[in-house]
Amino acid sequence: MQFKIDTKETFTIVAPQTMLFDASVAAKLAETCADIRRNGSANFIIDMKDVKQINGDAVAALVSLHELLYSEHESLVITEVAGAVMAEFKRDEVDLSINIAPRMAEAIDIVSMEILERELLGEE
Numbered sequence: 001m002q003f004k005i006d007t008k009e010t011f012t013i014v015a016p017q018t019m020l021f022d023a024s025v026a027a028k029l030a031e032t033c034a035d036i037r038r039n040g041s042a043n044f045i046i047d048m049k050d051v052k053q054i055n056g057d058a059v060a061a062l063v064s065l066h067e068l069l070y071s072e073h074e075s076l077v078i079t080e081v082a083g084a085v086m087a088e089f090k091r092d093e094v095d096l097s098i099n100i101a102p103r104m105a106e107a108i109d110i111v112s113m114e115i116l117e118r119e120l121l122g123e124e
Contacts, residue, residue, distance in 0.1 A: 002017045002018075003015060003017060003028075003029070003032055004017055005032070007036075010043060010111070011043035012036050012044055012045070013045045013046075014029065014033065014036075014047070015049065016046070016047075016048065016050065016051055018050065019050065019051065019053065020053045021051045021085070022057065023055065023057035023058050026058040026061030030065050042072070042074040043069075043076075043115065044069065044074075044075065045111060046076065046079070047079055047107075048080050048082065051085055052082050052084060052085070054088050056092070059088055059089060059092060059094055063098060066097075066098045075114045076099060077111055078098065078099065079100070079104055079107035080103065080104065086100075
């Protein structure tokens with residue numbers, strides 16, 4: 001499984017290069033994020049623009065990755081979600097528990113605001 005990875009100063013964009021996002025892709029994404037985290041980047045935007053389908057196991061894996069990162073005070077935002085993928089998120093009401101942004105600009109804003117919020121709360 002191949003991912004396009006773009007590392008910025010405060011976050012990393014990971015874009016799966018596949019049309020079907022299944023459990024094996026989700027597992028590889030989790031491994032990729034773990035490797036990136038070990039190298040110092042802690043906030044992620046998952047760019048799903050090439051993904052046209054997702055299955056239930058992969059959705060559950062994304063929720064787990066989201067929960068793991070937030071438990072470590074890190075961010076995860078999913079963006080550029082296709083209609084069929086969003087329908088799968090909504091079917092399980094996952095869209096209510098993870099960060100999904102319609103476009104990259106909004107995803108970057110969410111990550112930036114969360115970083116700022118953590119910094120401000122850490123100063124108290």
